[in-house]
Amino acid sequence: MTDKQLNFIRSLVSERELPTNDRGVYVAKLVAGNAPEPNVTQSSAIIDWLLNDVPRKPEADAVPAGRYAVEIAGKLRFFRVDTPTDGKWKGRTFLNEIFGGDFDVDDSRGTPIRSGKSEIFAAIAAEGLDAARGRFGREIGKCGCCGRTLTDEVSRASGIGPDCAEIHGIDREALIAASPAADRLAEEAEQDAYQQAEIDAENAWLRAAEAPTADDLGFEQWERSRGVDITDPQSGYDRELDEHGFPVGY
Ligand SMILES: [Zn+2]
Secondary structure (H helix, E strand, O other): OOHHHHHHHHHHHHOEOOOOOHHHHHHHHHHOOOOOOOOHHHHHHHHHHHHHHOOEOOOOOOOOOEEEEEEEOOEEEEEEEEOOOOOOOOOOOEEEEEOHHHHHOOOOOOEEOOOOHHHHHHHHHHHOHHHHHHHHHHHHOEOOOOOOEOOOHHHHHHOOOHHHHHHHOOOHHHHHHHOOHHHHHHHHHHHHHHHHHHHHHHHHHHHHHHOOOHHHHOHHHHHHHOOOOOOOHHHOOOOOEOOOOOEOOO
């Protein structure tokens, strides 16, 4: 076995999930320096086996599947992360960058990124998974989780559709509050509240202006309109009224 072969076997083992069968145990021992050294041909066979039959470990620093927008070195970049859950690619994480024209293509996968993945995953993690997903959705108008078009206002403002928010436990109101759109939305809400207060004040004035006066109704009717029963002795009114309907002596 050459040094080059041993180093390659080491690097393959470090990123793969060795099975617990005899071959797996032997290769683990070999890497640890506790097994008889294979010859060059046997080493090639071990390398082939590791490459073709031993699945990779999930990438430790990878982020979950989804779509993310994150600023890296001052540039806003868009990514799609796929994590197949079955078949040959189970356990792998694929990172793709999505560029402008890709957004016109429904469900675009973008361009695979092969180097510098860790830096991008770290940038997404630093931004926060939900925040980066939400930003994707807000910028593009498609859900940061599943990529479906966002239609209602809360979905567009948060960047996440209602179903995905539930599945992933994403607090959409918190995303909206933390987003740059929050100030605009808060201002809109304030304007709405101000407008409503103006309308309420105007209505109150109109009601007061239209409310009947004692002269309009006569005293008895007026008091009744205010909920006072002047025929009730307890109300304290003298029931004897003058020709204007006012209590005598009032
Ligand atoms: Zn979604």
